[in-house]
Amino acid sequence: MSATMIKEFRLPDLGEGLTESEILSWKVAVGDTVTLNQVIAEVETAKAVVELPSPFAGVVTALHEQPGTIVEVGKPIVSFEVDDAGSGTATGGSAAPVAEAVGAPAKREPNLVGYGAVVEASGRPVRRQRAQSGAAAALAEQSAPAQPLPAATPVDEPLDALSAGERPRSTPPVRKLARDLGIDLQMVTGTGPAGLITRADVQNFVDAAAAGTPAVPAAVGVPGVLPGERETRTPIKGVRKFTAAAMVQSAFTAPHVTEFLTVDVTPTMELLARLKASKGFEGYKLTPLTIAAKAVLVALRRNPTLNSRWDEAAQEIVQFNYVNLGIAAATPRGLTVPNIKDADRMTLLELSMALSELTDTARAGKTSPAELSGGTISITNIGVFGIDAGTPILNPGEAAIVALGSVRKAPWVHNDELAVRQVMSLSLSFDHRMVDGEQGSRFLTDLGAILADPAIVMTML
Missing domain, CATH: 3.30.559.10 (Chloramphenicol acetyltransferase-like domain)
Structure with missing residues (x-):
């Protein structure tokens, strides 16, 4: 009987020196058995929505970050139990971050689509290799997968089951619609499979709030958006955050x-x-x-x-x-x-x-x-x-x-x-x-x- 070991997968730099990404959804749950290159998560960078393939074959033992969390590059996001004989990877290597800080902290200059070349303490930029498309380039240094990446997952595919206490179940397009409308999904009751919140649920909630009546079906014990609310706040993140930084940097x-x-x-x-x-x-x-x-x-x-x-x-x-x-x-x-x-x-x-x-x-x-x-x-x-x-x-x-x-x-x-x-x-x-x-x-x-x-x-x- 072969021994097993725990391997951590750290959020990689998904191209052009990006420093963070938002976890949009998990495609796996604790206890799931995954194969090499299986899509395990969908993340949003300042540039694009990217599917993350697994660098290991094994069993998911922990999901370290919840959907909606912005994670810095290099932080652990998921752990696997893998066969010690081959470390669960195509090459038997570890899942260390793509870019580790060495010596003095590096400085990244903002540009319109994220952060540009790393600048050393001497002030000279470090030339980066030309980015490949998708998550394959980001994981190349970690696992060198021999198999092609899986086909893209449809964006409207329901999420896997979430444990109690996590945020309401929905798909990335529905969450974006809610953010654009200033709606807290905690206030919306889902009518989809296993309580999945759909576009219709969000629109129904908005229409009911505008009419001054409870949304149907109503969220028990949760107040709705008050008619005539004077402010709507939207978190500054993703593309808009980096666009703002880039425009300020360019203008000045x-x-x-x-x-x-x-x-x-x-x-x-x-x-x-x-x-x-x-x-x-x-x-x-x-x-x-x-x-x-x-x-x-x-x-x-x-x-x-x-x-x-x-x-x-x-x-x-x-x-x-x-x-x-x-x-x-x-x-x-x-x-x-x-x-x-x-x-x-x-x-x-x-x-x-x-x-x-x-x-x-x-x-x-x-x-x-x-x-x-x-x-x-x-x-x-x-x-x-x-x-x-x-x-x-x-x-x-x-x-x-x-x-x-x-x-x-x-x-x-x-x-x-x-x-x-x-x-x-x-x-x-x-x-x-x-x-x-x-x-x-x-x-x-x-x-x-x-x-x-x-x-x-x-x-x-």
Whole structure:
């Protein structure tokens, strides 16, 4: 009879130096037998929702953290009883944290999607390996699993049974809905299997509170939300917490300059209509953002200084010879800026496909940490909200961001006559440490010229 031993699984760094994650749900309970790479938990980082595969094969002996708890990287979250003969892992190794503190505490600088490179006491950043997608990269150093990760678990799958005294049973989408509405799930009675709280239960509770009547079924002995409540408090965590830190760091580190240009984009809108009707783009999603993104890439060829970053430690300006084009996306979890890798090498058709995939993935909350890091310049499409212009804040580590305003019909002088044309305002914010006023102005002028007359691209390439 082989001996057994207890192994602790510590929360790993799930990519790009993140320092903490929230336990959304456990997919296992104490006493469950798990296999190597079986999904045991779902956690939310500042970047994405990630499924954690087990680094061991064995029996769950303890869950150290409850759902809803924010846990620092390196802290134990679950313990297993494993066979001592093989330690229960693919390699027989231990489940030590991915990143252990060595010597003096390291400093992490905030960026839009989390925390960036570790900075040593000397002030020089430590280069990290390129992040892999999902939890596989985070666990690679711990268990080197030989098997592929399990298929993604549907987000609406009911949670496993929770012991008495834990928070109400619900799924991550339902908990998010409750947070957005300012509802304490302790006040809601679940009508789903084994008391699971559903979306309908939350909505029923809100409707009943608004009408001043008890929710049906009512939570016995628990008061509801008072009608006319004057405040709703939402914890600052996850994406919003790191976005706030990144925006403060960017606004007070990089000297921002914003310039504006209003352009007659009627020719671009006519081109867009012709492309949509052509066989080559049949079935593909084309929008003004697609054309504008391509125009940004062309303008960058003539003005490469805007595709740079400031290396404070080395006192160098790093100019990128590739373009990872960031697209700001408003998601239920907050603002994210996933980027299209090597966008400058793509055709217009390839760019349209990449944009569609990027936005669909972001809205579904499935953007991976790798897709949220490594951007070199960004676009924010504020026009979809009916806004004409703005002063966008730079994504930390980038030299420029372009804001696209709404396309509106407006009176415009065309061929020396007043006419109704389709007009767009462009806003360009840039870091004045790297980009001079002339360089920023030339880029914005080139961008406007392309959108005003797409055929002029032939003279720029």
